[in-house]
Amino acid sequence: MSLDTFEQSLLGELRQHVVARTPVRSAARQRIGVRLAVGGLAAAGVATVALVLGSAAGGPAAAYAVESQPDGDVVVTVYDLAGADGFEAALAAEGIRAHLTYVPGFSQDDGQARTTTGVDGAVCDIALAKVDGGLRFTLGAAQIDAGAELDIVTSGSSPADVGSPVAVAWSGGSC
Amino acid sequence: MSDMTTPAHPDIGSIAEDPDALEMFYREHLDTVQRFVARRVADPHLAADLTAEVFLAAIDSASSYRPDRGVPAAWLVGVARHVLATEFRRQSRDRAVQRRISGRRLLDADSLARIEERIDAEREGRALYAALASLPERDRALMELVAVDGLSVTAAAAVLGVKPGTARVRLHRSRARVQSVLVPRTQEVLS
Numbered sequence: 001m002s003l004d005t006f007e008q009s010l011l012g013e014l015r016q017h018v019v020a021r022t023p024v025r026s027a028a029r030q031r032i033g034v035r036l037a038v039g040g041l042a043a044a045g046v047a048t049v050a051l052v053l054g055s056a057a058g059g060p061a062a063a064y065a066v067e068s069q070p071d072g073d074v075v076v077t078v079y080d081l082a083g084a085d086g087f088e089a090a091l092a093a094e095g096i097r098a099h100l101t102y103v104p105g106f107s108q109d110d111g112q113a114r115t116t117t118g119v120d121g122a123v124c125d126i127a128l129a130k131v132d133g134g135l136r137f138t139l140g141a142a143q144i145d146a147g148a149e150l151d152i153v154t155s156g157s158s159p160a161d162v163g164s165p166v167a168v169a170w171s172g173g174s175c
Numbered sequence: 176m177s178d179m180t181t182p183a184h185p186d187i188g189s190i191a192e193d194p195d196a197l198e199m200f201y202r203e204h205l206d207t208v209q210r211f212v213a214r215r216v217a218d219p220h221l222a223a224d225l226t227a228e229v230f231l232a233a234i235d236s237a238s239s240y241r242p243d244r245g246v247p248a249a250w251l252v253g254v255a256r257h258v259l260a261t262e263f264r265r266q267s268r269d270r271a272v273q274r275r276i277s278g279r280r281l282l283d284a285d286s287l288a289r290i291e292e293r294i295d296a297e298r299e300g301r302a303l304y305a306a307l308a309s310l311p312e313r314d315r316a317l318m319e320l321v322a323v324d325g326l327s328v329t330a331a332a333a334v335l336g337v338k339p340g341t342a343r344v345r346l347h348r349s350r351a352r353v354q355s356v357l358v359p360r361t362q363e364v365l366s
Contacts, residue, residue: 003202003205004285004286004289005281005282005283005285005286006223006278006281006282006283006286006287006289006290007205007286009281010223010226010227010230010276010278010281011198011201011202013227013276013281014197014201014227014230014231014234014276015194015197015198017231017234017275017276018190018191018192018193018194018197018234019194021191021234021235099239099241099336100239101236101239101253101254101257149336151336153257171335171336171337
């Protein structure tokens, strides 16, 4: 298609953006050492999977935690999803089909979840809560067993406000 | 609206790393994005900014594309929905926006006129978009994609991650509700 002046100028800026972002991303990946830590809290009957990111500041910080509960619910705590390639796999290990989408600049008000109101709002809605410097939500066993898919939208990390950059919602199942 | 059944781009992930792949993707989907924006925004300068934002978001989230969840055009519509929803939230909170690419800065008189023409042509679409405010969020998103953007039910279902059968049930219910609040001229778009 033929492009007008604006469309051609925008294409030029976008091409520059692609060229500029590639070395930055590579450097970031080299700076962050990733290892997967799997642990069990046997006394509570809780299994935990956490991705640990080594930071430039020295001490490791958990990027997220996925904890299966004795009643089948799964509690997820998110601290940082930037480059968290294993997050979907960690959820899949608990039987949750999750789809993580990065949308730069995405944000929502504190404590406001993007929820799905399905046939049964009590099981379809997902409440977000700020806990221990992270964002925590509980995925119900009923939805997991029903094969619902979890849509997660995030801008990645936001050190100043971990409550803002993530939205989660069920789709499918009974929702 | 471009055809949502066109063959999948060979490698969407490459648009984040290869400027030539990005250009192919941009040329293929620019019209889709511009019309999507024009159905929701009446300010040509803001439309220019948001067109830039949508493609930036697509580049930065290209790694999240999954062929089994829909063709690239449907995925891009999903990205555009999130970008515009974020913009509307910002507007409601009256926050200043710092953009990485200021689309309006790239406009000349002719380009501005083309955007204004596109916005004018999508007037009925915006009226319908406004009428959908009476629907619950989940049903509204589905009606937007089908009635405003012209996606097939199957493509819209893929964008939203629901089954086509479920989408048809919701659409049937939503149409009846929206038609009760629409003026007759806009009703023609729905039928």
